[in-house]
Amino acid sequence: DVKVTQSSRYLVKRTGEKVFLECVQDMDHENMFWYRQDPGLGLRLIYFSYDVKMKEKGDIPEGYSVSREKKERFSLILESASTNQTSMYLCASSVTGGKGYTFGSGTRLTVV
Amino acid sequence: QKEVEQNSGPLSVPEGAIASLNCTYSDRGSQSFFWYRQYSGKSPELIMFIYSNGDKEDGRFTAQLNKASQYVSLLIRDSQPSDSATYLCAVMRESGAGSYQLTFGKGTKLSVIP
Numbered sequence A: 001d002v003k004v005t006q007s008s009r010y011l012v013k014r015t016g017e018k019v020f021l022e023c024v025q026d027m028d029h030e031n032m033f034w035y036r037q038d039p040g041l042g043l044r045l046i047y048f049s050y051d052v053k054m055k056e057k058g059d060i061p062e063g064y065s066v067s068r069e070k071k072e073r074f075s076l077i078l079e080s081a082s083t084n085q086t087s088m089y090l091c092a093s094s095v096t097g098g099k100g101y102t103f104g105s106g107t108r109l110t111v112v
Numbered sequence B: 001q002k003e004v005e006q007n008s009g010p011l012s013v014p015e016g017a018i019a020s021l022n023c024t025y026s027d028r029g030s031q032s033f034f035w036y037r038q039y040s041g042k043s044p045e046l047i048m049f050i051y052s053n054g055d056k057e058d059g060r061f062t063a064q065l066n067k068a069s070q071y072v073s074l075l076i077r078d079s080q081p082s083d084s085a086t087y088l089c090a091v092m093r094e095s096g097a098g099s100y101q102l103t104f105g106k107g108t109k110l111s112v113i114p
Helices: none
Strands: A004-006 A010-013 A019-025 A031-038 A042-049 A064-070 A073-078 A087-094 A107-111 B004-006 B011-014 B019-025 B033-038 B045-050 B054-058 B061-066 B071-076 B085-096 B099-104 B108-113
Touching: A004 A087, A010 A019, A019 A031, A019 A087, A019 A107, A031 A064, A031 A073, A031 B099, A042 A064, A042 A073, A042 B099, A073 A087, B004 B085, B011 B019, B019 B033, B019 B085, B019 B108, B033 B061, B045 B054, B045 B061, B045 B071, B071 B085
Parallel strands: A010 A107, B011 B108
Antiparallel strands: A004 A019, A019 A073, A031 A042, A031 A087, A064 A073, A087 A107, B004 B019, B019 B071, B033 B045, B033 B085, B054 B061, B061 B071, B085 B099, B085 B108
């Protein structure tokens, strides 16, 4: 089975801190994605990457950046965390060809 | 903005009944459609996908697709309390360079009453 691993399950950070969320997949998938999920708003795409060093903005990229230096790792960076970035962050990966995503277990980030 | 609409629920069904979950989408060019199940506090897991008009069955689950009506549904037969979860409908769209994105609905919360 594909495994997508997110480095932290719960994270508490202070306003203004730089925050790194890490995601690693072990099945050589080309595509990786970062979503955030909020009650009543559903899953919203922040950034995605379809190849090493490639990145594309999703629907809500403001306040975030990403890095993909190796195929298996996709990092989400909050340059200066704010309280409105408190959320559940979900990483996913997929092969090219449309067979759906595999999600990591999620990181619940609280910014205080 | 490509949209995927689901009734938020909660949808309550008695144990052993058929649960019917519905989804509509706005992008007529959408090719593939996915159903995910998400338990409270957990991440979504893929149940089924469908890309041809008609029905696709997998165990107690049946996905139905009608592209002319831009409608996709998920039927769960012999519903069990363990099926209680939020069900997310997702629609695939191409995003260039051979890659694709899924756009998700907000989900329907299903509660199966023992």
